[in-house]
Amino acid sequence: xxxxxxxxxxxxxxxxxxxxxxxxxxxxxxxxxxxxxxxxxxxxxxxxxxxxxxxxxxxxxxxxxxxxxxxxxxxxxxxxxxxxxxxxxxxxxxxxxxxxxxxxxxxxx
Amino acid sequence: xxxxxxxxxxxxxxxxxxxxxxxxxxxxxxxxxxxxxxxxxxxxxxxxxxxxxxxxxxxxxxxxxxxxxxxxxxxxxxxxxxxxxxxxxxxxxxxxxxxxxxxxxxxxxxxx
Numbered sequence: 001x002x003x004x005x006x007x008x009x010x011x012x013x014x015x016x017x018x019x020x021x022x023x024x025x026x027x028x029x030x031x032x033x034x035x036x037x038x039x040x041x042x043x044x045x046x047x048x049x050x051x052x053x054x055x056x057x058x059x060x061x062x063x064x065x066x067x068x069x070x071x072x073x074x075x076x077x078x079x080x081x082x083x084x085x086x087x088x089x090x091x092x093x094x095x096x097x098x099x100x101x102x103x104x105x106x107x108x109x
Numbered sequence: 110x111x112x113x114x115x116x117x118x119x120x121x122x123x124x125x126x127x128x129x130x131x132x133x134x135x136x137x138x139x140x141x142x143x144x145x146x147x148x149x150x151x152x153x154x155x156x157x158x159x160x161x162x163x164x165x166x167x168x169x170x171x172x173x174x175x176x177x178x179x180x181x182x183x184x185x186x187x188x189x190x191x192x193x194x195x196x197x198x199x200x201x202x203x204x205x206x207x208x209x210x211x212x213x214x215x216x217x218x219x220x221x
Contacts, residue, residue, distance in 0.1 A: 033210055042214050043201075044212075048209065087152070095142075097142070
């Protein structure tokens with residue numbers, strides 16, 4: 001079976017840094033995706049981690065530890081437009097994705 | 110990158126009827142994925158559409174309810190058959206290209 005856990009919601013201040021954690025248990029694990037989804041829109045790809053370590057992409061970074069079944073998404077210099085749902089998804093054989101329930105991030109002034 | 114055109118973007122349908130959702134990709138891809146996202150929930154994989162063979166369905170989803178076509182490497186359809194209000198959801202198609210995953214804009218289905 002597969003199990004993806006992430007916090008339901010988080011609140012952070014504009015300009016701050018926030019870390020969204022994701023733990024997973026999945027057989028045949030191929031990698032970990034992070035997506036951003038604004039209400040009423042399709043998910044937008046943010047990152048894909050296959051190897052352990054940190055991948056940095058502008059204000060967003062993603063970390064993976066395969067041995068611990070753990071990933072996080074780090075958002076720096078938060079902006080109001082970053083208010084959205086953030087989904088982690090574990091990929092297994094055949095590129096099938098199992099999604100977590102999403103973390104609703106609210107950025108406040 | 111990949112651009113996915115999905116239609117219709119939304120529809121309101123009577124229970125008992127069927128709706129076919131189309132997805133067109135601007136690149137050739139081996140597999141296309143169909144997801145459902147129910148209100149306030151995350152995405153659930155319905156099936157994988159393979160060109161030249163039958164689709165592979167996930168647990169809880171069956172071909173009679175969600176028939177899929179995949180006539181070529183850039184196009185797929187998902188039909189939601191004999192609809193009930195419980196089928197009200199957003200349906201999305203997706204492809205993975207060069208380790209990036211792309212989604213269509215989704216079809217917001219309301220069954221009344």
